[in-house]
Amino acid sequence: MTVKVGIDKIGFYTPNLYLDMVDLAHARGADPAKYQVGIGQSKQAVIPPTQDVVTMAANAAAQILTPTIKTQIAMVLFGTESGIDNSKATAVYLAHLLELSPQTRAVELKQACYGATAGLQLAADYVRVHPQAKVLVIGADIARYGLRTAGEVTQGGGAVAMLVAANPQILELEATSSYHTADVMDFWRPTYRTEALVDGKYSTNVYLDFFAAVWADYQRQTKLTIADFAAFTFHLPFTKMGRKGLRQILPTATPEHQAQLTAAFEASQADNRDVGNLYTGSLYLSFLSLLRHGHLQAGQRIGFFSYGSGAEGEFFSGLIQPNYRQGFDDAGLTDLLANRRAVSVAEYEQLYNQQLSSDGQDMQLAVGQEQAPYYLAGRQHEQRV
Ligand code: HMG
Numbered sequence: 001m002t003v004k005v006g007i008d009k010i011g012f013y014t015p016n017l018y019l020d021m022v023d024l025a026h027a028r029g030a031d032p033a034k035y036q037v038g039i040g041q042s043k044q045a046v047i048p049p050t051q052d053v054v055t056m057a058a059n060a061a062a063q064i065l066t067p068t069i070k071t072q073i074a075m076v077l078f079g080t081e082s083g084i085d086n087s088k089a090t091a092v093y094l095a096h097l098l099e100l101s102p103q104t105r106a107v108e109l110k111q112a113c114y115g116a117t118a119g120l121q122l123a124a125d126y127v128r129v130h131p132q133a134k135v136l137v138i139g140a141d142i143a144r145y146g147l148r149t150a151g152e153v154t155q156g157g158g159a160v161a162m163l164v165a166a167n168p169q170i171l172e173l174e175a176t177s178s179y180h181t182a183d184v185m186d187f188w189r190p191t192y193r194t195e196a197l198v199d200g201k202y203s204t205n206v207y208l209d210f211f212a213a214v215w216a217d218y219q220r221q222t223k224l225t226i227a228d229f230a231a232f233t234f235h236l237p238f239t240k241m242g243r244k245g246l247r248q249i250l251p252t253a254t255p256e257h258q259a260q261l262t263a264a265f266e267a268s269q270a271d272n273r274d275v276g277n278l279y280t281g282s283l284y285l286s287f288l289s290l291l292r293h294g295h296l297q298a299g300q301r302i303g304f305f306s307y308g309s310g311a312e313g314e315f316f317s318g319l320i321q322p323n324y325r326q327g328f329d330d331a332g333l334t335d336l337l338a339n340r341r342a343v344s345v346a347e348y349e350q351l352y353n354q355q356l357s358s359d360g361q362d363m364q365l366a367v368g369q370e371q372a373p374y375y376l377a378g379r380q381h382e383q384r385v
Pocket of ligand 1: 152309
């Protein structure tokens with residue numbers, strides 16, 4: 001008998017600060033409608049210097065772990081492109097913070113926004129072979145393009161933590177997926193840079209081309225069509241991007257089904273619209289948003305399009321499980337997003353410039369404003385404290 005494997009629990013964390021896109025538009029001399037409608041973003045998470053990908057991942061993972069689950073975790077697969085060390089994996093720092101067993105395999109995975117999908121698929125394959133084990137998969141990032149750049153409106157940040165297990169509560173992953181790799185210079189960040197380089201318009205075209213390629217290949221492999229899907233979730237660098245992806249395939253559905261898929265898309269973009277891009281975590285925040293705001297039923301099939309610039313695309317699918325609502329803390333996530341404080345553009349710019357110090361000097365951060373269980377207090381002797 002084949003064991004069901006998939007996503008058992010999901011946690012999400014983003015810091016308690018945000019920037020309103022209307023304020024940013026005014027400061028940049030842009031029409032607010034361009035940011036809110038043209039790009040499709042309302043708010044953007046602002047990441048204080050006291051949070052990095054490790055602390056954000058710990059804050060997300062702590063929501064879904066119990067002492068018993070911690071003893072069952074065999075691997076931590078940490079997808080990120082905002083790593084804090086060129087050698088030591090963020091997963092090792094995380095395993096320590098979460099007090100996981102030393103009998104845990106902990107590694108970091110990188111391929112732009114695709115890293116967490118690589119983690120999810122590797123985790124699922126591992127659990128298919130070792131059904132007693134659980135794997136913690138992380139997608140955590142801080143999206144930084146630079147002040148006054150075209151990409152600025154598409155920044156954001158946060159962490160998604162997923163527990164992959166046999167007989168999952170939320171989603172059974174189906175085994176077939178379609179993936180596509182090509183060496184493309186649409187978005188990249190050389191090791192000497194703290195901000196991404198991007199050929200913005202080109203990147204949006206490559207995203208859509210990759211979606212077309214993997215969706216066609218997935219249909220060829222599975223013989224499934226759009227009629228077999230209740231919803232499609234997309235990597236959302238900004239919500240308009242996923243909307244364009246959906247529009248690409250929508251004409252192949254009946255008018256009634258088009259309305260259902262569009263309603264499901266609205267549900268799946270609601271939280272991303274208020275957080276911004278979190279690179280590796282964006283697709284999974286969108287899935288969480290669908291779980292929270294959509295009207296799903298057990299057995300429905302959900303499509304996932306993962307895209308990481310550079311570039312890698314993958315389309316895969318999963319089936320909603322009967323008790324999916326028990327796999328995440330809906331009220332806690334509503335509170336997390338509702339209780340954030342709006343910062344002014346001036347405060348955002350100040351925090352943006354404090355974010356990284358690449359000089360290796362000792363530093364102590366002002367942690368007085370921190371409310372999260374895990375935060376960064378500073379650096380001593382070139383080590384995080
Ligand atoms: P831009 O030059 O600011 O925007 O760049 P634009 O002039 O193309 O306008 C954007 C949209 O707003 C257009 O709509 C305009 O018509 C509309 P569209 O034609 O696209 O449907 N617009 C208005 N709408 C209403 N009222 C108005 C108004 N004015 C204009 N007054 C761009 C936009 C996304 C290129 C830029 O923000 C950027 O470079 N962002 C970063 C790159 C990015 O997010 N790429 C996405 C694909 S690549 C990816 O997803 C991977 C990634 O996550 C990284 C990774 O993998 O690690 C980025």
